Amino acid sequence: MDYVIVGNGVSAIGAIEGIRQHDKTGKILIVSDEEVPTYGRPLISYYLSDKIKFETLPFRPEEFYKTNNVEMKLGSRVLSIDSEKKELLLDSGEKVVYGKLLLATGGSPVNPGIPGIEGPGVHNFTTVAHAEALRELVDRVKKVVVIGAGLIALKAAEGFAEKGVDVTIVVRSRIMRTYFDEVAGEMIVDHLEKNGINFMQGTGTKEIVRHGDGTIKGVETDKGFIEADVVIVAAGVRPNMGLAAQAGIRTEQGIRVDDYMATSNPEVFAAGDVAEAKDLLTGEYTVRPIWPNAYSQGRYAGLNMAGAEKPYTGGLSMNSITYYGLATISVGETNLADEDGYETDVMLDRENSVYRKLIFKDDVLAGCILIGEIDAAGFYTSFIKNGFKLDAEAKKRLMEGDPSPALWPDEFIEGMMNNP
Incomplete structure (x- = not known):
């Protein structure tokens, strides 16, 4: 059996370990548009602030892939899936045949339709490539505005603040509202403000204002103008469902999977931030874009791709982070x-x-x-x-x-x- 995994996040690691638990010899191929193996995405703010080195980022050592006989095609993007031929078309023109396919394609940052958002000086913060780009700037900028209310926004702000940059977070409602109530949110804000991060909660972004040469001047909000050299947009993440939709696989909020992590095509599985899977407490199917769920879904997908027939028990809404x-x-x-x-x-x-x-x-x-x-x-x-x-x-x-x-x-x- 040949297994192909599209994507190289933590769910891919779970899938490799799940496959190898049940099948020791089948070939495993990872195809990822990123240039590096799986790394700890929550660590990129520490990498930005020079708290850790690049060598600390990998989620598994290089030996992990050798030991588990995993081939990787990094810097490769899948253009389409031919589900009848069980074949992938890569951007290089190469075609890859699979026996079982896992879509672990994650999500992409949402860039809202804010005037001025297109152009230099506006960045996202979800990948090591984003962190690399910002590391080139962090010692040269004085003021940064972060637009967003979630974990990515807070960690981006922390990464810059640790380097002594003046950071303001613009929040349309309140921070981390998916996971924390108002009291908890207030406590986190108070703590971060004591550590030098500025907040404008309940504030709408009207425009990213630029100088005549296109460089960033600042951000216009409904509560006034904020100067900035760089703007980080962290306004949410959207599941990457394009390949599944192109292949005629059922998609809703994410790629819909059954209790065995299989999609509407029984030869194709999905896991991680792109999967709409069962919730442990409610029994409903939803997207839970957090690391523990991504790994667990990947592991169950791998087990079941290898024929184990083990139902996924369900994900759990969970967030754990330390701020200063x-x-x-x-x-x-x-x-x-x-x-x-x-x-x-x-x-x-x-x-x-x-x-x-x-x-x-x-x-x-x-x-x-x-x-x-x-x-x-x-x-x-x-x-x-x-x-x-x-x-x-x-x-x-x-x-x-x-x-x-x-x-x-x-x-x-x-x-x-x-x-x-």
Whole structure:
């Protein structure tokens, strides 16, 4: 069996490991339009600020690919899929035949229709190539404006601020709203402001203003003008579904997959930021563009491409990041559009930057936000993933910061002991 993986993010690594768990000899080929093997995308802000070297970025050592007999075609773009011939056409003109195909094509930055956005001085920040381009500028610019509210925006801002650049983040509503509530968002903003990053929340971007020679002058917002030498646009990421759509594969928010990570074409699988897969808590199918889900989806895709027939248990909304020493994590359902049927408990210590918010539904922990003290995050996550029923005493202990395994059901503990 020949396996071809399009894309080289963390889901590709998961797929390689999943395939090799079930098939030790089948040929594996990775085709990626990036010039480098898989690297830690969350690390590119540290690379930008010279905290780490390029050699630190790879997600697996070079030996990993040799050991697993993986061939790579880097700097190669797939133009089309011929699903009848089971063949890919590359931009070089080469044709590649596959037995099973994994689309791990990730996502591309969204550039909103802001006047002045086209031209020099406007950058994205999702790849090592973007970081390389910005490293050429970081020591020569004085003011940077970052447009966006998510993790990419915050990490780009941190990378520049660490180099002493004046950074302003322009946010249309509030930061990290997908993962954090208003209290957590405020705590993160307060912490980042103390470390020199400026925020303009609830602010709309009207235009990127340029000098007569086309260079950046600044950003015009509905709350005034901000000077800038460079603008980083981090306004979201859109799944790269073009190849799937061209091949007649079902797409919705992302490439729709079944419980075995197969697309509407049983010979083609999808995983990572491009896949619309099952959510562990709701059972709905959605795109969850986060690293743990991408790796897990890739692994299940690899297993099932190799014939293991193991259903994917589902992804989980999760975000864990540290900003200038402030540790944060959110897991599960943390921002409720409708709070009916939910019970929420909160512990807030602003002075020490500690926040704990637990959301229960039907006596089950459905979500948590932890700021400052996150040592027990793994235990909280276990309660969420396993849907353990909790009585009043157990809920109280969770709120006190003691999500002890002693609260796990006996049958669960026995199952773990019998299946180490």
